[in-house]
Structures are given as C-alpha cells and as structure tokens.
Amino acid sequence: MSTIGADPSGSVAESASEDESVELFRVWCRRLRDGDRDALEAVFRNLHYPLVGYTVRFLAPDDAEAAADVVQDAFVRVWEGRHRLDPERSLKALLYQTVRNLALNRSRDARTRASLLAERYEAPVRATPAPDERLEEARMRALMTEWIDALPDRQREALRLSRFDGLDHREIAEVMGCSPRTVNNHLVRALRTIRERFEALQEDETIQ
Structure with missing residues (x-):
C-alpha cells in the first residue's frame, strides 16, 4: 500500500470549535462509510501526527518509524472495515483504540517491554531567561515527567489522553475499554497525586 499523504501544516479540525470538530468527524465518518477516499485523506491529515505521538509511547524510544507504520496499519483497517462504521460513535476514539491495540500487539510479538516516552514540557517562550530560571524550568519538567511516569498505568494513560491528546471522557473510555465514570x-486520582507531590515539594523547600 502506498503511504497516505499527510500535511503537517495544520488541519481543518484544529481551527474549529470543539462542537464543530465533533460534527466534522461525524461527516467524515459517514463519507468514509460510503467509500469516500477524500474523507480518509482528511482524517489522516488531522490525526496522523497526534496518533504517531501517542503510539510511540508504547514502543521503544527509537521506534518512531514503527509507530508511523502502526498508524498507517490502523487507517488501513478502518478503511477495510468502513462499512461497519457508526457516525454516532467517535471516529477519533476508534483510531486511538486501534493504534493502541496494534502497538501493544507489536510489542508482545517482539517480546519487548512496552515503554512510555517521557512527555516534553515546553516552557513558555520568554526573552533570554536567566540561567537559574532555565535550570528551575528544566528541574520542574523532569519532576513532572517523573511524577507522571510513577502513576499507575491506567491513571497515566487517562491523564495523557486527556491533557496531551485532547480526548474527552467518552472518547478515552472507548480507547481504554472502560466507562466515562472510571x-x-x-x-481525579492522577491529578490529586501530582498535586500532593507538588505540595510536598513546596513544603520541603520551605523547611530548607
């Protein structure tokens, strides 16, 4: 199969409101179900890069190429199963769930341990921060990464899907195979743990 073209410059959904984005994906889902390849291209342009970023968390750090292959395979599977698509269910959640399952299967088949990449927290752009400020920002990014990595698996995945991939509770529930309440x-538990870690850090530094 030839590689589906991707446009890193942006997407239609990115410039739309949340409600408009949801409706746009419903329209694409209907068109996909009817065999419209242009709709497939549109969805690919919107989700390719976020999906690769999500997939690589389940693979080795040097497996970005493998992550792209997994995403490509997920789109092929969605296209092949297009007649079963339901526009009332989130197409975005379906793709995240598909790449998640494919990535985990790939890791198991290769008998490798699934590892999550540390999130990169970009500090706000400021004019020539002082060396001490840069060190403090780097320290906080490292601590935040450490705290998130230390969360239980399900809490960590839910937090990243919510805060970094922009999925809502219902979509995350579909990806993770649980209820929105779960x-x-x-x-709630993940954010409480991180808040407690931060408060403990502040208390320790105040005492010192």
Missing part, C-alpha cells in the same frame, strides 16, 4: 476517577 475515566473520571482515574483523572
């Missing part, structure tokens, strides 16, 4: 519980 997703909410995971997020």
Whole structure:
C-alpha cells in the first residue's frame, strides 16, 4: 500500500470549535462509510501526527518509524472495515483504540517491554531567561515527567489522553475499554497525586 499523504501544516479540525470538530468527524465518518477516499485523506491529515505521538509511547524510544507504520496499519483497517462504521460513535476514539491495540500487539510479538516516552514540557517562550530560571524550568519538567511516569498505568494513560491528546471522557473510555465514570476517577486520582507531590515539594523547600 502506498503511504497516505499527510500535511503537517495544520488541519481543518484544529481551527474549529470543539462542537464543530465533533460534527466534522461525524461527516467524515459517514463519507468514509460510503467509500469516500477524500474523507480518509482528511482524517489522516488531522490525526496522523497526534496518533504517531501517542503510539510511540508504547514502543521503544527509537521506534518512531514503527509507530508511523502502526498508524498507517490502523487507517488501513478502518478503511477495510468502513462499512461497519457508526457516525454516532467517535471516529477519533476508534483510531486511538486501534493504534493502541496494534502497538501493544507489536510489542508482545517482539517480546519487548512496552515503554512510555517521557512527555516534553515546553516552557513558555520568554526573552533570554536567566540561567537559574532555565535550570528551575528544566528541574520542574523532569519532576513532572517523573511524577507522571510513577502513576499507575491506567491513571497515566487517562491523564495523557486527556491533557496531551485532547480526548474527552467518552472518547478515552472507548480507547481504554472502560466507562466515562472510571475515566473520571482515574483523572481525579492522577491529578490529586501530582498535586500532593507538588505540595510536598513546596513544603520541603520551605523547611530548607
């Protein structure tokens, strides 16, 4: 199969409101179900890069190419099963769920341990920050990555899907195979843990 073209410059959905984006994906889903390849291209342009970023978390750090292959395979599967698509269900969640399953299967088949890439927290752009400020920002990014990595698996995945991939509770529930209420519980516990870690850090530094 030839590689589907992707446009890194942006997407239609990115410039739309949340409600408009949801409706846009419904329209694409209907068109996909009817065999419209232009709709497939549109969805690919919108989700290719976020999906690759999500997929690589389940693979080795040097497996970005493998992650792109997994995403490509996911789109092929969705296209081949297009007649079963339901426009009332989230197409975005379906694709995230598909790449998740494919990535985990790939790791198991290769007998490798699934590893999650540390999130990169970009500091706000400021004019020539002082060396001490840069060190503090780097320290906080490292601590935040450490705290997130230390969360239980399900809490960590829910948090990343919500905060970094922009999925809502219902979509996360579809990806993770649980209820929206369970997703909410995971997020509440994850955020509480991170807040407690941060408060403990502040308290320790105040004492010192």
